Amino acid sequence: MSSGSSVQVKSAALIPPSDPTQTHILKLSAIDSQLFLRFTIEYLLIYRLNGEEKEDIIGRVKAALGRALVPYYPLAGRVRARPDGSCLEVVCRGQGAVFIEANADFTVSDFEKAPSYVTEWRQLLALQVTDVVAGAPPLVVQLTWLPDGVAVGVGFSHCICDGVGSVEFLNLFAKLAAGGTGTGYTTATSRQVVSASTNFKPKPVWQRHILDPTPFNKQETKSQHLEFNRVTDLCKFMTRFTPDQLTPTSVTFHEWQINELKNSIISTSQLKPNSVTTFEAVSAHIWKTWAKALNFPPSQTLKLLFSIDIRNRVKPSLPTGYYGNAIVLGCAQTTARELTEKPLSYAAKLITEAKNRVDDNYVKEVVNSVSLNGASCVPDQVGVLILSQWSKLGLERVDFGMGRPVQVGPVCTDRYCILLPVHDHNRSLKVMLAVPSLAVDNYLDLITAVQ
Template sequence: MGTSASGVQVKVAALVTPSDPTHTHLLKLSSIDSQLFLRFTIEYLLIYQPLQLNGVDREAITGRVKAALARALVPYYPLAGRVRARPDGSCLEVVCRGQGAVFIEATADNFTVSDFEKAPRYVTEWRRLLALEVVDVLSGAPPLVVQLTWLADGAAALGVGFSHCICDGVGSVEFLNLFAKLAAGRRSGATVAFKPKPVWQRNLLDPMSFKQGATLTQHTEFSRVTDCCKFMTRFDPDQLTPTSVTFEEWRLNELKNSIAATNQLRLLSVTTFEALSAHIWRSWATALNFPPNQTLKLLFSINIRHRVKPSLPTGYYGNAIVLGCAQTTARDLTEKGIAYAAELIKEAKNRVDDNYVKEVVNSVSLNGASSVPDPVGVLILSQWSKLGLERVDFGIGRPVQVGPVCTDRYCILLPVHDHSRSVKVMVAVPSLAVDKYLDLLTAVQ
């Protein structure tokens, strides 16, 4: 991790261990945590305005952030452990010995805050702002990496990578909030006084907890479909163009109104997520010009904390998610209108109840590798706009831009600074289709 053509210079890379002694033991991850398709790193990029104070002491700020990381790792000590497969192969576990998270300090002489107002020029342009890329989370790599990069204009970029095996989006942001409060110096009490307190209890999403009443049925998110168009060859990273489109509140209302105007009573209460994701899915599918008989799926995470009975405890930071799956043909998706797509998405959400979660838990426990989403025909959409990332303040103000480290073929919905009801959509589209996709996405319904 040295100087590269990217203009990012790593000054320090170090392991940060918990500031106080923590438990030394093995912690079993849940069946949901252990799924093959969650064995990657969630990578956030938070961009902060240039500091206006005269004589800003970057070293002091960096020191505060690094010290806060050590303190935050005390209640969240599994993030300082290492993930591995259990010897019996049943699931994953965390070896907790206070091994530490990685903290990196860097400078970037070719980035300023304005560079992040638009999409990156290519998929990996911002990669060096989280220089340690963890490709294999079971290889002994740290499950948490934090990089503070000072930009050319005095702005700051904070890249954070979490092992998805240990936490989901909600859980990761709960950690970030504690980390940020400690860095900002708001020490109204001990670390444990911050809310919510972290809750492990991964046994709550294990098959034994769902033994009664669970059934085993085929879920469309895991079913394979016929590949009519050499689907994955379209998504070579070198042939993708990142896009970024912001939808203001009026535009989102316009989408919802266009659906309500169809007079389908069950869609009068369509949510912003349903309307926007339907519009994105249709624009993407139309631009890519799939064969009419190609089966297409929209996959998206659904928070199950309050969909299971009893609800999961406040502060549960493990993977409390299942995949919602809307499925149809390319012909129907592109020809039947936005209301049709929104209805499929609403139905996919409504299917997820306590029994549905039981089915998924049992399926991934028994079938393991076979319970993996087939990528053919799939657009994966992740909603970061409701996580609260735009409020994470390390004592240098709230971020003015929030995004992924790499903008690839996974579509991410993001918050917009100072516009709580607006949403930014980022996804990389095959370069040959990008102009048509943008025209469709920004067209008035």
Template structure:
């Protein structure tokens, strides 16, 4: 499937009504260096009889203008504060970018399997914002009409402004405005800025982060970074339905201590993918390996964050062990590590992170698998008047592992990750064969 996408229109959409002109400060969590990239979603909708392209395009543009009233910071521009302490948003109704395009090669069936290469779908979000601090809009929406009458909606949202849950809430509100299910005053939840709620009480040295394994450095004993930068990465995709997830839970429980028998689907699936990834890469037995994943802290904080808070309200959970132990000690061992990493996150943990993060603090990259759970963001419910999406995924498949929702299977999860060419066959075999 080659890329042949033609842009028909690219316009800045400004808020439908006047919005506050102000400069808003982002939180310490928002301002972390490793969040200065764009979250890129791809939602694909099956062709529907009688769907008028012109009317649909106009409806989406109008709905975006309305959504930018309560979510007016998404129409602003992000910059560093003069003192360099954090980031801020200049809100002057500068606008979000809306693109309409057409493709003469893409069709709905192309999204049923993993793409052949990581950037195959790049043109379905034609403007890739690599650095939002250079003045680019923090929100880009592209509606691409496919050759079979289906539609792809690509969305790029600056991670500095919102996390996965926040962006999922925005997209559902945007969609409800497009269909008329809700008006501007009826959006649920009401978007809340209030970034000061995650401001640190005091500013500590980033050296304090060294006690957190996600930020500590480990020796690269195998040319790990070189391998991932020099070897071609191949996208993979495998779906775990309810039966296969139950199978993993049973396997993890059978190899765990009695006190650790209750595991979630996320815990066992993360552990299984982590082990399969490590085994397929054939890493040295003494190489330290880590798995990183977002832990939502909205309800873990005391007091909890208000409903509608759409900023970054997560910290990184991190489990680590040697390649030898990860491979040899079984799924129960790995799952217990993931579970313990989640349970360590409480109010004190979050405050400590907020007080210590700085512009220079970044998670380690050596021996690290990053997992992002998109299957619980509500993306599968985003209906712009074309029905629910037939496919939810990323614009580009990367070395970061995504857990995606599956159409019409509420409890199923699709795992997508790109792995080096030399490991792809073994990884595919191991992920499909938990008892091997």
């Protein structure tokens, strides 16, 4: 099936906040402004139709978007670089988010497996924002009618919010569209529904100045920030990851398989039972499998990068409702030989250590470093596998009044590895990753061979 012929856009419109909002310019934090975050977080949520008229669904979803943009009005603004080049800022004039309606001949079951190629589902979020600081809208929503369901594609500028923040907005947006089921929500009148945005918990908090550079007591030895270190390319690494050479994969790990991985780690380490997290076990297995399948030179340095939420790792903790980028990159690093030849517990230990390095001091070092060095503080791509944990965000609970989504995933499955929730199986995980086509069969054999 060709994505170019399978999706037809019916209409596109700008949806401004439904009530007047402040007109001003808001400064983004140093973490928000990093070069490697200047892309769009793109979610794809698949729902089954419930018999409701399409016009009614469209009407309430569009209205809810306008209402949700009142408390989250920066998402209706436009991002630009500050005149002094120090960081980014948002010009807030109620410009609006983009809402697109489309039709497609995909079916719900098409999303149970990986797409055939990286961009097969690209048109399910047809407005692709490639430069978020060139005046593009930071929020795009597309509702695409399928023969037996509906696909909701949502794109957020990563400069304005991280995964946690984006899903907090989605929860408000969805509850308003559904007419509300929680505190402060009611279907009685539109006025009462509008009031939902003021009663929604958590209330959105801007306060990006909290993550501005601050003086702090530097330790005698600085923390390791391996994510920014350059490594030698021994294998023309990036040429292996052009989109046309990648094949998307989708593998589900059920609870028993995850427990097998944990037991394997515990049996070859000094760790106590129940001390290995699902993230550590699964990400270690993915990283090791990926390295084996791609057959890197033994001395090639490899890194696993993953986001670490710092909301409760800084002192004081960030306020509830802070929806900016409250993340730093965890980095596990080793050589291809060590990663592939040593037990799985070795990779898990590196991941645990990377998580444990991130404390208040570590975060302050990152903030100061990206503030001072800006463009030069960009993670090197050579030898890198980037893993993003969407399974803990709550995407599987986002209900626009059509029930919970039956599939959750990225719009494009590429060289970023994404951990996803599985419908009706809260202890399972789906792993989506595009692998160089020449290695995909080997990867799939290895990733499913849980021992």
